[in-house]
Amino acid sequence: MRELxxxxxxxxxxxxxVTSVAAGVEADPHEWFGREAELVVEIGSGQGHxxxxxxxxxxxxxxxxxxxxxxxxARTMVLAEKLDVHNLRLIEANAPEVLEHLLPGESVSEIxxxxxxPWHKAKHNKRRLINNDFVAILARALKPxxxxxxxxxxxxxxxxxxxxxxxxxxxxxxxxxxxxxxxxEERVLTAFEQKGIDKGRIIRxxxxxxL
Ligand SMILES: C[S@@+](CC[C@H](N)C(=O)[O-])C[C@H]1O[C@@H](n2cnc3c(N)ncnc32)[C@H](O)[C@@H]1O
Numbered sequence: 001m002r003e004l005x006x007x008x009x010x011x012x013x014x015x016x017x018v019t020s021v022a023a024g025v026e027a028d029p030h031e032w033f034g035r036e037a038e039l040v041v042e043i044g045s046g047q048g049h050x051x052x053x054x055x056x057x058x059x060x061x062x063x064x065x066x067x068x069x070x071x072x073x074a075r076t077m078v079l080a081e082k083l084d085v086h087n088l089r090l091i092e093a094n095a096p097e098v099l100e101h102l103l104p105g106e107s108v109s110e111i112x113x114x115x116x117x118p119w120h121k122a123k124h125n126k127r128r129l130i131n132n133d134f135v136a137i138l139a140r141a142l143k144p145x146x147x148x149x150x151x152x153x154x155x156x157x158x159x160x161x162x163x164x165x166x167x168x169x170x171x172x173x174x175x176x177x178x179x180x181x182x183x184x185e186e187r188v189l190t191a192f193e194q195k196g197i198d199k200g201r202i203i204r205x206x207x208x209x210x211l
Contacts, residue, residue, distance in 0.1 A: 067090070125160075
């Protein structure tokens with residue numbers, strides 16, 4: 001943290017909670033990177049395997065990893081340094097607040113949400129990130145033509161994601177034909193995905209484009 005946070009970790013102005021983001025304090029993402037480039041945001045980036053691999057493969061794009069687990073962000077910085085990646089910034093914060101308060105409207109080209117916490121007990125389903133309110137927040141942050149990519153190993157969460165986005169015709173259209181999107185070819189296999197596969201669960205990918 002001492003060595004790498006100064007380059008990688010952003011410290012937003014906080015609201016009430018430790019991982020909150022104050023309302024009304026919008027950032028200019030181009031200032032974080034010192035250039036104008038397409039911005040990709042990964043929500044719940046975990047240990048950072050996906051976002052660091054993508055940043056290394058796409059030096060022409062800029063990446064923001066949003067995660068509430070500081071241990072995962074520390075690990076992500078170590079990976080970023082190993083890969084000599086500099087087009088990446090991290091933020092320890094609650095993702096909806098980052099999208100709603102920190103990022104300007106229509107500033108993001110892609111948003112990735114891979115294996116979000118499933119809250120698989122029915123009584124906890126309301127805590128799931130992806131619901132109608134969140135879709136409106138995503139729509140605000142994305143550029144027209146921007147894409148949301150998702151993956152999950154929980155079938156009923158996959159169906160919930162699809163219902164919520166399919167129901168939002170005004171804002172998004174499917175970026176896949178048929179029931180599910182093909183696996184996003186740049187998605188790396190993480191421990192969470194492997195755990196789902198080991199337990200015999202089917203992995204579902206989805207992709208929606210903002211109109
Ligand atoms: C099941 S893990 C998956 C991690 C990673 N995407 C992967 O595939 O390996 C879900 C991650 O989302 C993070 N998370 C959950 N809710 C969040 C929120 N509201 N804002 C930011 N991160 C969140 C958790 O801390 C956890 O690291």
